[in-house]
Amino acid sequence: MKEFLSQRGIDFEERDVSRDRAFAQELVKSSGQMGVPVTIINGQVVVGFDRAKLEEVLTKTQGVPRPSFGASIADAGKITVKQGSGVTLGAYVGRVRPGSVSERIGLAPGDIITELNLQRIANAGDLERTLANLNRGSRFSLVFLRGNQTMTTEGSL
Secondary structure, eight states: OOHHHHHTTTTOOOTTTTTHHHHHHHHHHSSSSSSOOOOETTTTESSSHHHHHHHHHHHHHHHHHHOOOOOOEEEEHHHHTTTTOOOOSSSSEEOOOOOOHHHTOOOTTTTTTETTTTTEOOOOOHHHHHHTTOOOOOOEEEEETTEEEEEEEEEEE
16 A cells, blocks of 8 residues: 555555554544555545555545645744744744635734644644645644744634
């Protein structure tokens, strides 16, 4: 499975259900299966290495435009170190496009996103991967830092 996805240039997150009970429970909840591998692509579950099904799902999902978050994002750790305030993990918000999802949920330049849908965000890549799993119309919750204050917001893509 990993080779199949890598050959197509598809980023993925591998979860070892034999070592993490929470991942095992999530697997059963999302797929109804205990067998592995289970691959979830944009909410569609593929059990086992079913090449034909995987190709079908990938073809369908690659034609669907991803919703835009509407903010320039960078690694917060790199920026906060340059600012002399130590390392703060997260996704640093740069420009926020007017009328975008980011503006509607109240993000502003300088905010640092630390969590999206209960997923810890340590850098810009984490945010991109987590956003990639959301579909147009998906609701989400977001935790971010503004100065020394932790803030929470919700929205939809």
